[in-house]
Amino acid sequence: MSQSTKNFSLPSKFRLSAVFDALMPVFATIAALLVGAIFLLLLGANPITAYSALLEGAFGSFNAFAETLVKSIPLLLIGLGTCIAYRGSVTNIGGEGQMIVGALLSTWIGLSFINLPGWLMIIIAMLAGSLGGAIWGGLPGLLKAYFNVNEILSTVMMNAIAVQIMNYMLRGPLIDPVQAEAASQIPQTARLEVAYRLPRLAPTRLHIGLLIAILLAVAVYILLWRTTLGYRIRAVGQNQAASKYGGIDVKKHIVLALLLSGAFAGLAGMMQVYGVNYRMITDGSSTGFTGNAGFNGIVAALFGQLHPIITIPASILFGGLLVGANAMQRVVQVPSALITGLNGLVVVFVVSSEYFRKRNQRKHLAAIEAGLDNEPPRQNGENLEEVPA
Amino acid sequence: MQEKATEAARMLFETLEMRDISKRFPGVLANDHVDFDVVSGEVHALLGENGAGKSTLMKILYGMYRPDEGKILLNGDEISITTPTAAISHGIGMIHQHFMLVPTLTVAENVALGLRSSKGPLTDLEVVSKRIVELGETYNLKINPSTLIWQLSVGQQQRVEIIKALYRGASLLLLDEPTAVLTPQEVDELFLIMRQMTKDRYGLVFISHKLHEVVEISNRITVLRDGKKIGTQPTCNVTTQTLANWMVGHEITFITSNEAAEKGECRIELRGACCGSDRGTEGLCDVDLEICSREIVGLAGVSGNGQLELAEAITGLRPLQSGKVFLEGEDITGFSPGKITEKGLAYVPEERMKDGMIRNFNISENLVLREHHKWPFSKKGFLRMPYIYEHSDMLIKQYRIKTPSRATLAKNLSGGNIQKVLLARELSRSPRAIIAAQPTRGLDIGASEYVHEQLLDQRKKGTAILLISEDLDEILALADRIAVIYEGRIMDVLPRETATKEDLGLLMAGVHPGEELVAENCP
Known part of the structure; x- marks a missing residue:
């Protein structure tokens, strides 16, 4: 029995390193900020002043924190979609486009029907937003499942298409009648009915979308690990041959993973319109409406280790970073390009830290494997050809 | 230069x-x-x-x-x-x-x-x-x-x-x-x-x-x-x-199990089955084969001669180009793998980690791969974890799977235990017929014996079994009839009593016994 007692001592050994792994994205963020400090120094700004302004701006006051939470809502929703796609081993880079299409569809419906009860319209708009995103994510899914088109490329391309559709719609059919007549021609829609606005949670801009997003995070957890659909998406993500053998329709679940992922992004778009701006507005640039949430949400999910529950705090942290960076810019008077650069640094560091986390996990697994069983794991003649010299 | x-x-x-x-x-x-x-x-x-x-x-x-x-x-x-x-x-x-x-x-x-x-x-x-x-x-x-x-x-x-x-x-x-x-x-x-x-x-x-x-x-x-x-x-x-x-002659290491039982009705039947291979060449060509209740049919052959294609053609994983497959008299040609599973066909694939198990799923998840969507493991689209756990605890005990817990990932199990999980899943469904491809490859003697016991036990229960193996000793020990496959064709089907290793070896190399090949380089 000495073998088994040895096994039981194993978990306590890597509990510490598991904590270290979980905090890896935080360390990566700190490392990115340290590198950012060099740039701040080069620009003649005091990094300590700058970063305290960042902290202050993100979490320093009730209002600041509320603003951080507002920013984190689309990040969380898109992050949840990223989690689903990741579990199905598909990569959805199309959050931007899906968000835009979701917003367009829900805005159009909200502007078309103006006499509905507010709660009903909000539910319809949420469904419409999700539907729009689902279509925009489902199309690359169909292409991947049935024509083997790389979904990374197609979702990115779909982003470009969505931006152009948005620019056309907001300058043409959906343009605010006031703007249509004015000389400014700002690409924006008319305002939604006051009754259709998402209820606010406090006397701030924070709206009920935060609670919905957190509930959805729990729902995504249940979906992935407690439903047959989630089981199948994960199975297809892990091993298509074995899934087929298990009677699972592989193609269908590839489509579903991208479709669901898109639906969450579409919902994020709807919430941006119904909860924050009360109209759809852009500046004509590719991120004019989304504010890059479609990409930042992916980073938030990586921050949250692609687990829906951990993605909740991760989104808030990342949202805080975005809000705080703006505050920092105001205080130390650095060019806004630096803020973009700082965000980029954080993204690069967090994504790269994923490599170390995975490598550590592999090491643990190897340790478990070595200590687990006295039978050697599969060898004999079977894999003879693969054995390296 | x-x-x-x-x-x-x-x-x-x-x-x-x-x-x-x-x-x-x-x-x-x-x-x-x-x-x-x-x-x-x-x-x-x-x-x-x-x-x-x-x-x-x-x-x-x-x-x-x-x-x-x-x-x-x-x-x-x-x-x-x-x-x-x-x-x-x-x-x-x-x-x-x-x-x-x-x-x-x-x-x-x-x-x-x-x-x-x-x-x-x-x-x-x-x-x-x-x-x-x-x-x-x-x-x-x-x-x-x-x-x-x-x-x-x-x-x-x-x-x-x-x-x-x-x-x-x-x-x-x-x-x-x-x-x-x-x-x-x-x-x-x-x-x-x-x-x-x-x-x-x-x-x-x-x-x-x-x-x-x-x-x-x-x-x-x-x-x-x-x-x-x-x-x-x-x-x-x-x-x-x-x-x-x-090429093939080595000592028989295990003893034949039990006396031949009276075989029952035909469970799996292939008629003129043809299909392609992964290499794009002909995988199976005009295969006729019957496997009956209370019978183990051994499929001998050098690997890559159509064994995988045959197994996948029966299980619905590989589409047939022509011909038909019947399961208990019902034409199952063109059915999805899931549907064929539900008709009572079990399959132990040769590449068990690649085709039969999900490495990053734990034991309980792997044990319900075939039935995760069925009562009692799910209800209205939700998994019923208590039943899944109970099921896996029961099978871990019954099939003597050595693991620290049911939550251990499949990739952390040894080869023998992986095969036990697979067998547990396939056999616990009380299948009508089993396709077992190289079920003991890479296993030690103890685990191999265990697999053989399970197959013989299934035969006793009336299951029809197709045992695909490159190991002639294994086939001679277990099979009631032996079919030899070569380049996608069934060369011959011999009853065990009359099959000799020499004849089987010749058939596996594409030569009918009695036929002598003439070397061309001789004077």
Whole structure:
């Protein structure tokens, strides 16, 4: 029995390193900020002043924190979609486009029907937003499942298409009648009915979308690990041959993973319109409406280790970073390009830290494997050809 | 600078000897003190079943593996071959089973790849192309140097590989199962090329497990089995019978189980089944087979002769091109794998980790792979975890799966325990019929015995079983009838009582017992 007692001592050994792994994205963020400090120094700004302004701006006051939470809502929703796609081993880079299409569809419906009860319209708009995103994510899914088109490329391309559709719609059919007549021609829609606005949670801009997003995070957890659909998406993500053998329709679940992922992004778009701006507005640039949430949400999910529950705090942290960076810019008077650069640094560091986390996990697994069983794991003649010299 | 600076001169080659070569991999002795030699102008065939150590021996000669013991002598001088580059510089070339070509480049570019150009930093493809044409004319390797590789057939790509080796000055060519991917016509053409090369005093090593090819092309034959050399004989002196014995004959390690039961009604039936293989060639051809209740039918054959295709055709994983499959009299041709599973067919796939289990799923999740959507494991789309846990705890106990917990990931289990999880899942569904492909491969004796017990137990319960195995001893121990498959066709079906190892060995090599192949190289 000495073998088994040895096994039981194993978990306590890597509990510490598991904590270290979980905090890896935080360390990566700190490392990115340290590198950012060099740039701040080069620009003649005091990094300590700058970063305290960042902290202050993100979490320093009730209002600041509320603003951080507002920013984190689309990040969380898109992050949840990223989690689903990741579990199905598909990569959805199309959050931007899906968000835009979701917003367009829900805005159009909200502007078309103006006499509905507010709660009903909000539910319809949420469904419409999700539907729009689902279509925009489902199309690359169909292409991947049935024509083997790389979904990374197609979702990115779909982003470009969505931006152009948005620019056309907001300058043409959906343009605010006031703007249509004015000389400014700002690409924006008319305002939604006051009754259709998402209820606010406090006397701030924070709206009920935060609670919905957190509930959805729990729902995504249940979906992935407690439903047959989630089981199948994960199975297809892990091993298509074995899934087929298990009677699972592989193609269908590839489509579903991208479709669901898109639906969450579409919902994020709807919430941006119904909860924050009360109209759809852009500046004509590719991120004019989304504010890059479609990409930042992916980073938030990586921050949250692609687990829906951990993605909740991760989104808030990342949202805080975005809000705080703006505050920092105001205080130390650095060019806004630096803020973009700082965000980029954080993204690069967090994504790269994923490599170390995975490598550590592999090491643990190897340790478990070595200590687990006295039978050697599969060898004999079977894999003879693969054995390296 | 000389015009043909890129082309290595052909090495002078008289003899090559490998003496007392041993190579050990974790848990396996792949080569056990093997002697082997080739002289110029001959085809020396290396014959043996899969895993006999043929490829390992050749990879040692080509510098891909280093031998643990033994030495290599070229023209009488001891040489050390540490890398493929060193092998090439000694005039040894290898034609791999899987081609090492860049599909998007032309023939000439592939041949020139990795060689120094005579024009410094610029390519000298015209020079290369000219030489390719010359080589092609000499050895019937007609190929257009400017064709892109992906546009060529498999047989033509193989010729490019040969040209590549010749261009690099090889005078000893190692051909690793070169016929495995070829059509019969392409095989004939390859043999023509090989004969021309032997006339020009090249030395050729031909690896195969197909008796008729070996007898047709070789001058001498060496047989390996379980890493040991069984013998070397001039082709003219051996009979196909001897070779078959040499190839497969080892001691029976386990005893036949129980007396034959009265077999029942037909459960699985194939009628004229044809389907393709993953390589795009013919996988199964016109297969008729019946497997009855209370019966184990053994499917013997060298791997890659259609066993996988047969299993996948029955289980619905591979579409049939023609023919029909019946399960308990019902036509299940074209049914989805899931639907066929529900009809009561269990499948233990050969590549259990790749096709039958999900590495990153834990044991309980893997145990419900087939039934996760069914009562009691799910209700209205939600998984019912308590029942899934209860089910896995029960099976872990019943099938004596050694694991710290049901939450252990499949990839952290040993081979034997993985197979137990798979069997537990497949057998606990009380299947009507079972396809078990290589169910004991890679398992130790204890685990193998356990698998055999389970299969015999299922037979007793009335299940129809198709046991696919390359291990003749296993088949002779368990099967009531033995079907032999060769190149996608069922050669024959023999009752166990009358089947001999020799006959089975011949059938597995594509020869009907009684038929004697005639070697062509004999005076």
